[in-house]
Amino acid sequence: MRVKMILPALTEATSPFFRPIKYSLFPPLGLATLAGYLDPDDEVTLTDEHVQRVDTSDEPDLVVIQVYITSARRSYELADLYRARGAYVCLGGLHVTSLPNEASAHADTVFLGPGEDTWPRFLADFRAGNPAPRYESAERTLAALPPIRRDLIARERYLVPNSIVVSRGCPHVCDFCYKEAFFEGGKSFYTQTVDAALAEIDRLPGRHLYFLDDHLFGNARFASALFDGMRGMGRLWQAAGTVQAVLRPGLLEKAVESGLRSLFVGFETVNAANLTEQRKWQNIDRDYDAVVRRLHDNGVMVNGSFVFGMDEDDPGVFDRTVEWAVGRGIETATFHILTPYPGTRLYDRMAKAGRLLHSDWSGYDTRTVVFEPAKMTPQQLEDGYRRAYRDFYRWGSILRGAATKPTLRGKARHAAYAGGWKKFEPAWDLVIRAKRAGRALPILEAVLAGFGTRPARPADSIREERCVSAPSRSRLGRAWRWAAPGGSPGERSRGASGSGGRRPVPADEGAHSRGDG
Numbered sequence: 236m237r238v239k240m241i242l243p244a245l246t247e248a249t250s251p252f253f254r255p256i257k258y259s260l261f262p263p264l265g266l267a268t269l270a271g272y273l274d275p276d277d278e279v280t281l282t283d284e285h286v287q288r289v290d291t292s293d294e295p296d297l298v299v300i301q302v303y304i305t306s307a308r309r310s311y312e313l314a315d316l317y318r319a320r321g322a323y324v325c326l327g328g329l330h331v332t333s334l335p336n337e338a339s340a341h342a343d344t345v346f347l348g349p350g351e352d353t354w355p356r357f358l359a360d361f362r363a364g365n366p367a368p369r370y371e372s373a374e375r376t377l378a379a380l381p382p383i384r385r386d387l388i389a390r391e392r393y394l395v396p397n398s399i400v401v402s403r404g405c406p407h408v409c410d411f412c413y414k415e416a417f418f419e420g421g422k423s424f425y426t427q428t429v430d431a432a433l434a435e436i437d438r439l440p441g442r443h444l445y446f447l448d449d450h451l452f453g454n455a456r457f458a459s460a461l462f463d464g465m466r467g468m469g470r471l472w473q474a475a476g477t478v479q480a481v482l483r484p485g486l487l488e489k490a491v492e493s494g495l496r497s498l499f500v501g502f503e504t505v506n507a508a509n510l511t512e513q514r515k516w517q518n519i520d521r522d523y524d525a526v527v528r529r530l531h532d533n534g535v536m537v538n539g540s541f542v543f544g545m546d547e548d549d550p551g552v553f554d555r556t557v558e559w560a561v562g563r564g565i566e567t568a569t570f571h572i573l574t575p576y577p578g579t580r581l582y583d584r585m586a587k588a589g590r591l592l593h594s595d596w597s598g599y600d601t602r603t604v605v606f607e608p609a610k611m612t613p614q615q616l617e618d619g620y621r622r623a624y625r626d627f628y629r630w631g632s633i634l635r636g637a638a639t640k641p642t643l644r645g646k647a648r649h650a651a652y653a654g655g656w657k658k659f660e661p662a663w664d665l666v667i668r669a670k671r672a673g674r675a676l677p678i679l680e681a682v683l684a685g686f687g688t689r690p691a692r693p694a695d696s697i698r699e700e701r702c703v704s705a706p707s708r709s710r711l712g713r714a715w716r717w718a719a720p721g722g723s724p725g726e727r728s729r730g731a732s733g734s735g736g737r738r739p740v741p742a743d744e745g746a747h748s749r750g751d752g
C-alpha cells in the first residue's frame with residue numbers, strides 16, 4: 236500500500252520572502268508516531284510542508300493529513316485534490332477533533348482525539364475493505380507504542396530534530412487550552428512507562444533533546460523516575476512546565492542534574508485577576524519572582540509564555556508585562572494574543588456573548604485578534620502585542636536583562652541566547668532556505684551546555700565513574716540497574732536510595748490526578 240502523510244503549513248511558514256525559524260524547529264512527531272503502525276511492506280512518505288514542498292504529482296492509495304486550526308484551509312485543499320484523484324483520505328488532529336463535521340466534508344474518514352487506539356483499528360478495517368467514516372478515541376494508553384518512524388523525518392532541516400513526547404495531555408484545565416476538548420471521552424493526562432521513555436531517549440543521537448509534553452512535570456512520580464534514569468546520559472534538554480512544578484521542592488533539582496537547561500514556563504499573565512477567569516488555578520497566589528529566581532539559581536534559562544487580551548487586561552498590560560520580564564532577567568519570551576479555539580470553554584463563552592469577530596480559522600494564529608476584548612479595542616490589543624515583542628527584544632532590553640546575571644559569562648550567554656532568536660532572524664532565514672537548520676544545533680548545544688551552575692557532563696565521563704562493574708551494559712540497562720531498589724554503589728553513597736531506591740513507575744500512574752497539585 237502506498238501511504239502519503241502530510242503536515243500542511245500555514246501560509247506564513249512557506250513564504251517566499253521570509254521564514255521564521257519557529258517553523259523549522261520541530262519535526263512532525265504525531266505523523267511519525269502513526270507511521271509506526273504501518274506494515275513493513277507499506278511504502279510510506281512523510282512531508283512536512285513547513286520545511287518541504289508537497290509534491291502532488293504522485294498517486295498514493297491512502298493520504299493521511301494532520302490538521303491544525305491555522306492550516307485547516309490548506310489541509311482541506313490537499314484533501315480535496317487527492318480525493319478527486321481517487322485516493323482514500325484520512326484527516327485527524329486537533330482541529331478535526333474540534334470540528335469533525337467541517338472536516339468530514341473533505342475526508343473519507345475523520346479521527347477524533349489521539350490516534351494510538353483509533354489508527355490501528357482503522358488500518359485493520361481498511362485492509363479488510365470496511366473502514367468507518369469516523370473513529371473516536373476512547374482507550375488512552377501509550378503502552379505498546381511502536382517505535383516512532385524517525386527515519387521518515389528529514390532531520391537536517393530542523394534545528395531541534397530530537398523532539399520527544401513521553402506523555403499526553405496535562406492534569407490542569409485552563410479555559411483557553413486545546414486539551415480538554417481534544418481529550419474528551421477518555422483520560423486527559425497519561426504517560427509512557429519510564430523504561431519506554433528512556434528507551435526512546437536512548438534511540439536519539441546527539442546530546443540535545445526537547446520535550447514537547449504539555450506538562451512534563453505533571454506526574455511528579457513519573458518525572459522524578461525519568462530524571463533519575465536520565466542522569467548520566469549526558470543529555471542537554473529543554474521542556475515546558477508550570478510555575479507550580481518549578482516551586483515544588485526537589486523535582487527541579489533532579490531535572491537539572493539530568494540535563495535541564497531551559498524551561499518554557501506558562502506565566503500567562505501578570506494580572507492575577509485573569510487567572511481565576513481562565514481557571515488557571517495552579518498559578519494563583521504563586522510568587523512569579525521566586526519562580527524565575529529558582530530557575531536561574533539552578534542554571535536554567537527561562538522562556539516566559541504570556542497571553543494578552545484576557546478580560547482584566549487593559550492597555551497598560553503590555554508595558555507591565557515586558558517590564559516585569561526584562562527586570563527579572565527572563566532570557567526569552569513568547570507572547571500570544573488570547574485565541575478562543577473551537578471546542579474550548581473560552582470559545583463557548585465568547586460565542587455566547589457574541590464577542591467572536593469571525594471564524595476564518597487562518598486568523599486563529601495567536602497573533603491576530605479574533606474576539607472583542609473587554610477593556611481595549613482589537614486594534615489596541617494587536618498593536619500592544621507587537622509592541623511587547625519589539626520592546627522585549629530590543630538590544631536595550633536584552634542588555635538590561637543580561638545585566639541581572641551575576642557573572643560575566645552569564646551575561647554573555649543571556650545576550651547570545653536572547654539575541655540569537657530574534658535579532659538574527661535574517662540569518663535564520665538564509666539557513667532555512669539552504670535546508671540546513673540542523674547545522675546550527677551545535678551552537679544551541681554550546682549555549683545550553685555553557686550556561687548554568689551544573690554543566691551536564693558527557694555520558695562517557697560519568698560512565699567510567701559510576702559503572703566500572705558493568706561496562707558492557709547499555710545506558711538504558713544501567714539506568715534501570717540504578718532504578719532498582721538499592722541503586723548503584725554511586726547512588727547509595729549519595730544517599731539516593733534512602734527511600735528504598737527508585738522503582739519503575741507504570742504507565743498511567745497518577746493519571747487524572749492533578750499531578751503536582
Ligand code: B12
Pocket residue numbers: 242243244245248257258259260261262263264265266268269285299300301302303304305306325326327328329330346348349350351353354400412413447448449576599600601602
Ligand atoms: C511542536 C508544536 C508546534 C511546532 C510544529 C508542529 C509539528 N511539527 O507538529 C511549531 C512551532 C511549528 C508550531 C506552530 C504553531 N502552533 Co503549535 N504546537 C506544538 C506542540 C507543542 C507539540 C505538537 C506535538 O508534536 N505533539 C505530540 C504528537 C505526538 O501529538 P500530535 O501531533 O497531536 O499527534 C497526535 C494526535 O493529534 C493524532 N493525530 C494527528 N494527526 C492525525 C491524523 C490522523 C489521520 C490520525 C488518525 C490521528 C492524528 O494522533 C497523533 C498521535 O496521538 C503542540 C502542543 C501539543 N501538545 O500538541 C502545539 C499546538 C499544536 N500548536 C498550536 C498553535 C496554536 C500553533 C501556532 C498557530 C502558534 C503560533 N502562534 O505560531 C503555530 C501554527 C501551526 C501551524 N503550522 O498551523 C496549538 C494548536 C491549537 C489548535 N487547535 O490547532 C497547540 C495545541 C498549542 C496550544 N496549547 O495551544 N507548533
Ligand code: SF4
Pocket residue numbers: 404405406407408409412413414449450477501
Ligand atoms: S497548564 Fe498548559 S497545557 Fe495544561 S491545561 Fe493549562 S494551558 Fe493547557
